[in-house]
Amino acid sequence: MTRKPPPQHGERRCYLRGCRRPECVEANKRYCKQYRLATVHAPLRVDASAAVRRLAQWANQGYSHTQIATAAKINAPEVSKLLTGKQTAISLAHARRIQTAHGPSGAPYHAMTDAVGTIRRGRALHAIGYPIYRIAQDIPMNANDLGRLLMLEPATVRQSVANGMTALYQRLSGTPGPSHLAVCAARRLRWESPIAWDDDSIDDPAAIPDVTGFCGTDRGWWTHRIENLPVCPACAQAHADWLAAIKHLPRRERAILVGRAQAQAHNRGAAIAENARELLALGETYETAAARIGVSRNHLQQELLRHPETWKEAA
Structure with missing residues (x-):
């Protein structure tokens, strides 16, 4: 009777005996893949074109890769690879998840909106004593980015930032802040306080701050x-x-x-x-x-x- 030689590294037998060297792990993977090809008739991976079109539709609406991944129940790096063309094939299970997903919910993270109201609200909160870093904490937003937003007056801002600023303004605009330095800085920059703005017109680019009740006359x-x-x-x-x-x-x-x-x-x-x-x-x-x-x-x-x-x- 011929005895089998002992398992060698690089063989699946060695992996089954508990060895986890890279060559043994690779041998086990190779065997499992060959077994699946021989016994399962469904394809391992399918063309990702249809899935990419659906993912791109959500991305064009302003949703982030993380929001899309959460809705499709896949990981965010895979979404990024598919949208950038680095991955052209996808597992059948993931393709089904993407095609049957209802889509992301909530405000799109990258959706843009007019920045006028956000800038006016941020400046008004600063004018009544709230430091830039304190305002940024509750939006939430990086304090340096908020400072540049209020100073440089860009035309648009992310919708999520605008929503956060609106909610914060509604909560704090009637209460003076703790920083006298913020009040002095806003006065030097001639930023108006909440009393100069009406809630119905603060988002209107044509509106002007009405400090006296007759501003513009x-x-x-x-x-x-x-x-x-x-x-x-x-x-x-x-x-x-x-x-x-x-x-x-x-x-x-x-x-x-x-x-x-x-x-x-x-x-x-x-x-x-x-x-x-x-x-x-x-x-x-x-x-x-x-x-x-x-x-x-x-x-x-x-x-x-x-x-x-x-x-x-x-x-």
Whole structure:
């Protein structure tokens, strides 16, 4: 009787006896592949063209490779290889998963949207005392990237960043932040606080910050000067246009118009604040009080902050 020679390295017999040297592991893999080819008629790998088209459709919608991999229940590196052409064949199981997947859910990570509202909200939070790194933590976003976004004003921003900034702004815009340095930096950069923006227009590129309630008009310019506020470009332009329009009048008439405009801007804010407090004391809401006075809710709140209650009103 002939005895079999003992297993040698590089043979499957050696692998079955517990050896895990590379050549033995490779021999076992080779045997398993040959056994599968001989006994299983389904192909091991199929052409990936159909799967790539479906993956590319999701990628074009702005979804990241990680989001796509989660939806298709495969790993992210395989998604990357398929989309970049480094892999042209795919296992039958993975091909079925991709074709039957419903697609990624949630906001596409790479989808882009207009950056105006995001920039205005970030600057407004900085203007009331929130440092850049504190804002970036809750978006979430890298602090350096957020700083460049607020300073350089790009045209677009990722949708996920815009959504995070909107949620953070809704939560913090009514509460002052802890950093006085942030307030000073924003004032130096002339970034407006939340009081200058209305929630309905903050995303509108054509909207301007309304600090006085009349920004963009000559009355707004006078209110800036009376309240010792930095004059915004819209009010500066409106005042320049108004002066040019009355330039042809005699000096005395111009002086009368200037005095009248200054007095009107000086008295109106205090009157609005006094009337608003009376209506609020009677149970009116900010919205109904603003409607009865004939101003916006944002303007009403500005005047209440600008003209605190006097001892005569309290009495």
